[in-house]
Amino acid sequence: MSMQPLEHTVEEEIEILLEDLVDTEEHDLVVFNDDVNTFEHVTKVLIKVCKHSQEQAEQCTMIIHYKGKCAVKKGSRNQLKPMCQSILDAGIQAAIV
Numbered sequence: 001m002s003m004q005p006l007e008h009t010v011e012e013e014i015e016i017l018l019e020d021l022v023d024t025e026e027h028d029l030v031v032f033n034d035d036v037n038t039f040e041h042v043t044k045v046l047i048k049v050c051k052h053s054q055e056q057a058e059q060c061t062m063i064i065h066y067k068g069k070c071a072v073k074k075g076s077r078n079q080l081k082p083m084c085q086s087i088l089d090a091g092i093q094a095a096i097v
Contacts, residue, residue, distance in 0.1 A: 029083055031060070
């Protein structure tokens, strides 16, 4: 009986790995401009969530401000989902496209 939860966990891990293999298409994590968030806040979130350097985060923030949006990260949908959610949780509009 104690093997069932372990087997279930292994099955879930295999399913996740297979999804990653199937999801080879690259997507963009896009952040959108708004009139609420400060440059500083957006920059800090990009550094924390996307692991950007200070300079990279500042450049993305400027593009977001002047162009209305910026693709801040590329990757599979599964890789980008938690990053997108963290950005949304920080009060910044983002989407995977």
